[in-house]
Amino acid sequence: MAILEVRNVNKRFGGLQALNDVNLSVEQGSVHAIIGPNGAGKSTLLNCFVGRLTPDTGSVMFNGKSLLGIMPHEINQAGVSRVFQTPEIFTDLSILDNVMIPTFAHRDGAFKVNWWPRVDREAGTQDHAMSVLEEIGLADKKDVIASSLSRGDKRRLEMAMCLAQDPKLLLLDEPTAGMSRADTNATIELLQRIGKSRGITKIIIEHDMHVVFSLADKIAVLAQGTVIAEDLPENIKTDPRVKEAYLGEEAEA
Amino acid sequence: MKILTNPSAGVDTTMMLVFVVAVLTMPFWLTLIGAGYPDLMQKFVIFGLFATGFNILFGLTGYLSFGHAAFLGIGSYTAVWSFKLLGMNPIPAAIFAVAVSGVFALVIGFISLRRSGIYFSILTLAFAQMCYALAYSVLTPITNGETGLRVIGDDPRILDGIITSGVNPSTPTVNLFGLDLTQTWVWNGYYFNAGFYFCAIILIIGSYIAMRIFRSPFGLMLKAVKTNQNRLNYTGVNTKPYTLAAFVISGMYAGLAGALLCITDPLAGAERMQWTASGEVVLMVILGGMGTLMGPMLGAGIIKFAEQKFSTWGKTELHEFFAFIPDGIRDTVVSVASLFVGSGWHLTLGLVFMLIVIYLPGGIVEGGRRILMWASGSNRRNRKLQAAAQAAE
The missing domain is CATH 3.40.50.300 (P-loop containing nucleotide triphosphate hydrolases)
Incomplete structure (x- = not known):
């Protein structure tokens, strides 16, 4: 098909x-x-x-x-998820947050004012993001700020962000x-x-x-x-x- | 590699508790540095709230609005109208101020957010100047033009008019279910003002809400807007409503601050909406540290404190301040320094601002962090030295 x-x-x-x-x-x-x-x-x-x-x-x-x-x-x-020619990531944020964002977008849709819960208490989302990072091999760098990654790692992060959405x-x-x-x-x-x-x-x-x-x-x-x-x-x-x-x-x- | 860890819930709770204690004990510790006047303390708290709200837009999403004073003014006018029509209770006034400024923010934000960067800033500035012009002349029946809108004795005040009109019809004061908010208790030279505590409690609630937003998925999305809007769009997020929500929330904070400004003096004037007032809140946020939780409040406090101090200083104070310098040189020093005080205090503000932007772009919070890191680093070095010394023994 x-x-x-x-x-x-x-x-x-x-x-x-x-x-x-x-x-x-x-x-x-x-x-x-x-x-x-x-x-x-x-x-x-x-x-x-x-x-x-x-x-x-x-x-x-x-x-x-x-x-x-x-x-x-x-x-x-x-x-449909997309990986760009030059990696498009959230450079100011940690690797984990980079993957949390698409996970939330997948769960909550295009817009939701979800202002009360804490990101670090969203256990389900956190586990999902971590499992994707495990799979892609970036789990040990979860707290590293994304801008300091090598180009190869930025690309992997971008793929992790796409995968987190189960496209x-x-x-x-x-x-x-x-x-x-x-x-x-x-x-x-x-x-x-x-x-x-x-x-x-x-x-x-x-x-x-x-x-x-x-x-x-x-x-x-x-x-x-x-x-x-x-x-x-x-x-x-x-x-x-x-x-x-x-x-x-x-x-x- | 730079590590970035978000504070845990425990750290945030501790920070919040310290903050609550610090705010509630302001009459004590501010008196020590000569700023314990009810008026000034109220300003710290109100502008702290204004800056905190502004930071939700500017600090998180990076959208720089040059028109937030418009919402401050709208809040003030709404509050005074609430006093005039409903009564002198600040709670309905605050609720209406938040609602009305929220509606204005929705309209202005919807249009301004069609653009980003400098064009967004210019649009917000244009809207704010339009609001100023409306308030100053066009809408005189509503705003009372350049005289300003104030509460007078024969206003209807349907909720409390009957009770108070007989007592003191000419100068009604704001009261919270009978508690006069202009009232001040003096104890051992410390001033405890009812209005200050009302504003302080609202500031605490406002900061708590801001903290929740900062740490929430919603706040994370706003940070993502600032970092890479393109990626966010291709991640299935509609960025427009997120920025609009941030704009409206910050507009509501501004409106609330505007309402609180009317507590001691139920008067709303158009000058509150001028672009200098919009610029001032930008300075506060940058000076304190944009995107940090406590920075904007620090910035607001420092600017209002400096304004109070430097703008009232004259040659006499400078002579006392530079008393340690020998007479001959002192006159020269004083005459140079006098350019930077009194009406020229904006020069001081400009200099400080330049220094901060060039050497400490993260603001005072960043400065504090660097000092902490330096201190802990030197501790570690000391420990290393000690360990080496012990090993040598």
């Missing part, structure tokens, strides 16, 4: 056709990678899923519900961008681990082919705003159109 259905999406910025009739179908529980050269429209497409951009035409259906024209927080409440769909925008080989491998291992136990559907935008082929069940190749191929990883590897799209770009560069 497809959890995310993208049909005939077009997006134009002035004279630039950023997305040209994009179709995409993401299976429940699978890992779907979107690859493509720079400027292919990957981030534009992702922004259409989270409410930051609205396509000019076409539809984006998540679990049978349209994601178009609704606010980012409503999309998140529907079960149905996790969007990852270049999760290993700017990481060392070791950090990249750790991230791959982490993504493999967290997905399996929870059955979360993942969409990964990535440049690093090593990451893509280690994780993806299915790969969509985007070039100049169009999906030129959508297939299993082994078929994508040998697809001549994909080679052309990448080599052509490299030749120009």
Whole structure:
């Protein structure tokens, strides 16, 4: 069953056709990678899923519900979490508070003036946040202020924040961008681990082919705003159109 | 790596108890530093409440409003109208002041919060100046313009008019079910004022509520708004109602403070809404420590204390103060220092403010924390030295 259905999406910025009739179908529980050269429209497409951009035409259906024209927080409440290219975390707060916030958002909804109970007496939420931190390997740093984390740890924290919400769909925008080989491998291992136990559907935008082929069940190749191929990883590897799209770009560069 | 632990419930309870004792014993310890006058103490408490509420908006969400004096003024006008129409009991006056300023805050906040940063500040400033203009001239029938709104003898006062009108019709005073709040008892040179204690109890309740908000999931969301609103939106949180709620709550605190200002003197004037008054509360919060629980109250106290002291000083006081300096130099010192006192005391305030912002952005609370850390650090060093000395023996 497809959890995310993208049909005939077009997006134009002035004279630039950023997305040209994009179709995409993401299976429940699978890992779907979107690859493509720079400027292919990957981030534009992702922004259409989270409410930051609205396509000019076409539809984006998540679990049978349209994601178009609704606010980012409503999309998140529907079960879509997002990891940003540069980690977006609450830098002034402790690691634990960083994970408590999405846990509260998941429990209390988009807005609740819950002003009487103390955060440190919310045992259920606290335990949930701690179990996620355990899983991600940040439990021993729970009182550390988030701004003092390494880049790799910030990324892990951001993933913990997403996982704390039990999302149905996790969007990852270049999760290993700017990481060392070791950090990249750790991230791959982490993504493999967290997905399996929870059955979360993942969409990964990535440049690093090593990451893509280690994780993806299915790969969509985007070039100049169009999906030129959508297939299993082994078929994508040998697809001549994909080679052309990448080599052509490299030749120009 | 920097560690950040939130105070536990026990620490907060202790802090609250110390605070309650400190507030209730203010007539004793403030007299020691020459500030034990009922008027001044009442100001400490009322502006402490104002700053505490302002800190819920500014300290937690980071939204800097330059228009909160508008709510202070609205609270005052509402309270005086309550005195005029209902009677001199401060409780309905306070309730109405909170409700009316809350409604104004809802409208002003709803519009101003469409923008953030400097544009938000400018919008709140514009609204406050509009409120000032309305109160000063446009709405003269309601606000009595530049003369100010006051309680007079033949006001209807439907709840207590009949009882008191015969007694002292020209100067009715605020009373809490018969207890005259302008009354002061003197004991051994200490002043115990009924109005002060009324305000002090409200301050204690207000600070307790602020503490609950600070430590609650709601408060955590407000801190998250300050840190990263973008992430919060993508975390399923609608930030707009959170900021609006913080704005309304802080507006209500301001309105309550405005009502309390009318207790000793049931008079509301437009100057209370001027932008300088809005700026003053910003100074109080930054000076004390924005985002800290007790900082804003400290800031309010220090500014009101300094205002009282420096603005009344003149050359005579300076000569006494610098008595230790030899005569020849003293005159020069005094003439330079005299620029910073009396009507020029704002220069002192400006200097102190600059020093705080540059060297101690966390305010006085941050300063205290640094001193504590330094002291405990030097203790640890001492202990280490002792241990080393023992090992050497």
